[in-house]
Amino acid sequence: MHEWALAEAVIAAASEIAEKEGLSEVKEVKIKVGELQQIERDILEFALSQLKSAKFKNAKFSIEIAKAELKCRVCEHKWFFGKEKLNESTAEAIHFVPEVAHTYIKCPKCGSPDFEILTGRGVWLESIKGVKNGDG
Amino acid sequence: MAMVDPRTSIINERMREISRIIAVSSGKGGVGKSLVSATLALTLAKKGYEVGLFDLDFTSPSTHIILGIEGLQPKEEKGVVPPIVHGIKYMSIIYYSGEHATPLRGADVSNALIELLSITRWDTLDFLVIDMPPGIGDATLDLIRLIKNIEFLIVTTPSQLAFETVRKLVSLLKELKIPVIGVVENMKMNKSDAIQEQTRKLGVRFLAESSYDPEVEEAIGDTNKLQNTSLAKKMEEVAPQI
Numbered sequence: 001m002h003e004w005a006l007a008e009a010v011i012a013a014a015s016e017i018a019e020k021e022g023l024s025e026v027k028e029v030k031i032k033v034g035e036l037q038q039i040e041r042d043i044l045e046f047a048l049s050q051l052k053s054a055k056f057k058n059a060k061f062s063i064e065i066a067k068a069e070l071k072c073r074v075c076e077h078k079w080f081f082g083k084e085k086l087n088e089s090t091a092e093a094i095h096f097v098p099e100v101a102h103t104y105i106k107c108p109k110c111g112s113p114d115f116e117i118l119t120g121r122g123v124w125l126e127s128i129k130g131v132k133n134g135d136g
Numbered sequence: 137m138a139m140v141d142p143r144t145s146i147i148n149e150r151m152r153e154i155s156r157i158i159a160v161s162s163g164k165g166g167v168g169k170s171l172v173s174a175t176l177a178l179t180l181a182k183k184g185y186e187v188g189l190f191d192l193d194f195t196s197p198s199t200h201i202i203l204g205i206e207g208l209q210p211k212e213e214k215g216v217v218p219p220i221v222h223g224i225k226y227m228s229i230i231y232y233s234g235e236h237a238t239p240l241r242g243a244d245v246s247n248a249l250i251e252l253l254s255i256t257r258w259d260t261l262d263f264l265v266i267d268m269p270p271g272i273g274d275a276t277l278d279l280i281r282l283i284k285n286i287e288f289l290i291v292t293t294p295s296q297l298a299f300e301t302v303r304k305l306v307s308l309l310k311e312l313k314i315p316v317i318g319v320v321e322n323m324k325m326n327k328s329d330a331i332q333e334q335t336r337k338l339g340v341r342f343l344a345e346s347s348y349d350p351e352v353e354e355a356i357g358d359t360n361k362l363q364n365t366s367l368a369k370k371m372e373e374v375a376p377q378i
Contacts, residue, residue: 002212002214002215002216002255004214004215005146005214005215005216005254005255005257006142006143006254006255008146008149008214008215009142009143009145009146009254010142012142012145012146012149013140013141013142013144013145013146014142016145017137017140032139093231093232093233093234094232096216096231096232096251096255097229097232097233097248097251097252098247098248098251099194099238099240099244099245099247099248099251100229100232100233100238100248102238102239102240102244103232103233103234103236103237103238103239104236113237113239114239114241121247122141122143122247122251123141123142123143124139124140124141124142125139125140125141125142126139127137128137
């Protein structure tokens with residue numbers, strides 16, 4: 001259930017931004033979740049709905065899953081992460097700390113663990129929309 | 137707006153109930169940081185304090201070997217809750233990487249560190265001891281950037297080569313106004329006050345000196361033996377000074 005911890009981070013960061021932008025009410029929060037982290041969308045949505053403060057009462061949280069694309073630094077081969085190729089404990093380790101992918105995943109072409117995660121890592125706050133103070 | 141990483145917003149909240157956060161650091165590797173971290177954590181726990189130990193040396197973690205920790209996993213509860221071993225809340229990347237090699241570049245070290253800081257629930261602690269990787273790279277810079285009340289305890293050997301890097305570390309920390317608790321001189325083989333004097337010249341406290349002790353190697357993995365080593369006894373002297 002570490003989706004809760006990430007949901008708390010999303011609410012904390014969104015609150016900071018809302019404060020900075022002078023929003024009295026938040027209407028929409030767009031979140032991008034990297035596939036590599038294998039977040040359970042339902043749990044994240046539930047946690048967000050439970051954790052939201054008054055300012056987020058009517059906010060819609062939209063969650064987009066970003067495909068994880070990896071690129072080998074040695075041979076420059078690009079490929080997509082596939083959870084189905086991993087055993088359960090490996091998938092779970094990557095779920096908690098995506099960087100341990102470097103422990104378990106190798107470039108399918110040359111076998112190097114020295115790859116770059118181009119897209120699809122972690123949880124990101126993409127945008128926040130709301131009503132500005134004094135806008136009604 | 138640009139994409140925002142929400143994790144950094146929660147880190148100080150996660151650390152809110154920790155009174156002291158001590159990064160055990162050094163300029164060079166091989167000076168005994170992990171042994172100092174582990175024995176210091178054991179000593180503080182024995183004195184009745186609530187203690188956490190976080191192994192931040194992701195590519196070469198070793199405190200689990202020093203403390204003989206095997207087969208444990210953190211509990212998942214709205215984050216991860218570190219298991220308590222020998223009276224210490226213990227967190228390490230080995231729960232996820234096992235005993236496999238974990239080759240990480242700087243940006244990956246940074247990301248893994250932020251991930252673990254944002255999901256780990258330490259709750260209330262008197263001391264969180266952090267075993268750092270050597271040098272002034274990503275882990276050091278991230279802790280300074282992300283943790284408000286971080287303090288450093290520096291380990292060196294009698295070698296001028298090790299102490300030169302201490303000088304650089306201290307000057308960086310002073311410039312950034314980060315508290316330095318003091319210096320521990322480890323693996324001392326000759327009688328000499330050189331390191332002690334040079335530490336004082338830097339305006340930093342000299343906490344203790346520990347002789348080279350061949351019994352330490354024998355005690356690795358056995359906390360009872362470890363607590364009888366001369367290094368652990370020196371930590372008894374260090375504890376009241378921090």
